[in-house]
Amino acid sequence: MKWHNKVTSLLNITYPVVQAPMLGITTPEMVAAVSEAGGLGSLPVGGLSADQTRELVRAVKALTSKPFAVNLFAHSIPSSIDTAAFTAMQQFLTTFAAANDITYVPPVQEMLRFHTYHDQIDILLSEQIPSVSFTFGIPEDEYIAALKNRGARLIGTATCVEEALLLDNKFVDVITAQGAEAGGHRGTFITEGTPPMIGTMSLVPQIVDATRRPVLAAGGIADGSTMMAAMMLGAQGVQVGSAFLVSNESSAPNAHKHRIQNASASDAVLTKNFSGRWARGIENKLMRAISESGLTTLPYPYQQSLTASIRSFAQQKDLTDFTTMWAGQSASKAVRKPAAAIFRTLIDQAQTSFEQIERHVQVKD
Ligand SMILES: Cc1cc2nc3c(=O)[nH]c(=O)nc-3n(C[C@H](O)[C@H](O)[C@H](O)COP(=O)(O)O)c2cc1C
Structure with missing residues (x-):
């Protein structure tokens, strides 16, 4: 050919x-x-x-x-964001992190660049x-x-x-x-x-x-x-x-790799909870918790900054429940x-x- x-x-x-x-x-x-x-x-x-x-x-x-x-x-x-929504999401993530023994360092909105x-x-x-x-x-x-x-x-x-x-x-x-x-x-x-x-x-x-x-x-x-x-x-x-x-x-943590190989096509769902932009990844506890909170996600990249510290903690500890596991519908074939x-x-x-x-x-x- x-x-x-x-x-x-x-x-x-x-x-x-x-x-x-x-x-x-x-x-x-x-x-x-x-x-x-x-x-x-x-x-x-x-x-x-x-x-x-x-x-x-x-x-x-x-x-x-x-x-x-x-x-x-x-x-x-975005030139401006809803400060009340930012604070509400930050408070939710602070409580969520404490309940799950995660060290969370909330970003300061005014300091974000x-x-x-x-x-x-x-x-x-x-x-x-x-x-x-x-x-x-x-x-x-x-x-x-x-x-x-x-x-x-x-x-x-x-x-x-x-x-x-x-x-x-x-x-x-x-x-x-x-x-x-x-x-x-x-x-x-x-x-x-x-x-x-x-x-x-x-x-x-x-x-x-x-x-x-x-x-x-x-x-x-x-x-x-x-x-x-x-x-x-x-x-x-x-x-x-x-x-x-x-x-x-691939720099994916080991648990992430394992989860991907054992995922079914329907585990890879669409969410904007992690970053504020729609993305497909394997559903997990943090993704579900943000949905269940009923809070409005901030536009990208503000939401991304809000979840950054939890995601980085989870990646260092090789925890799949609290970080992004972006993956497509055929990822389990990897x-x-x-x-x-x-x-x-x-x-x-x-x-x-x-x-x-x-x-x-x-x-x-
Ligand atoms: C973990 C992950 C991260 C991605 N990051 C980017 C990125 O930084 N830039 C980009 O243009 N696309 C990104 N994509 C989307 C890919 O470019 C591509 O559209 C997608 O992987 C194709 O579908 P597949 O995953 O079924 O092969 C990413 C995809 C995955 C799975």
Whole structure:
């Protein structure tokens, strides 16, 4: 099977497979392993400072000279928030933490400062990053122009046709169609309400038909057959996240890895309780408690800051009940292996699936 297509040529890779950026999970080692294997590793830096971004980029560069992507969050920070809602959530989390023997350091609203992609673009330009992907929105025109002038390929995330058309009109090079099955945050940016929840099987062909850009399918791509199915729908590549969640290079705590491998598809639910943005992850005690409190979650990234100290405590203690366990609906298919071996298996299985389809078509003829 020949793998060369628009995606491989634009992104300068051998196989049309992008390892999804997964903030808090993806390490420079994971990025380098996938890029070295012929795919596109993606380094997530959403919300990090310029210094942290530079350090991580250089860590990847020290491990590979192959192309890789850096992934940004292209959202804007709300100019004001409901202070009463902030205080109510903080009080609830303080009580919850005490009842569960968790050390909670509540953030002080006035002291909160957030990094945005504006702080990171200069690093990406000076480090000459080959591909830049983004989610939660579209960077402003001047930033798109600056990245393009430096030769960076741009990959935008869409969760519906309307978003894909906005990306297309900004001349991004590749569009990631993020289906409802996907783990982690929804990339939705046309609404702050309930996000479109269109399955990958419906979304991919709709975006392929509506836009002029090659499409990556994301959400539920867990093996060779799901990858080939996405390609049959018109995708020219896939972006795979959950399949790398329990890889050797994943920084997920051990209990988190174990929980993911034993999850059923319906355990991975949609919530905005942890961060204030809708995301898919395995349901747990903190997620349920915030829902049952009846309190209003704060907009991203304020809610994220409010839960940060509990999540970090839980991660250090390897507790699954009090932290995010972002995972897609096919996450339980993930296997504990080096990322390069996971990648290779995906390609080999896709090749086999392709041959099976060919044989099936011949038999039917
Ligand atoms: C743990 C986790 C963290 C994620 N973090 C990011 C991120 O930082 N940036 C991003 O664009 N997408 C992020 N995503 C979404 C992925 O890019 C992708 O859409 C998703 O993993 C695809 O679905 P799958 O998990 O079924 O493979 C994350 C997904 C997971 C599972």
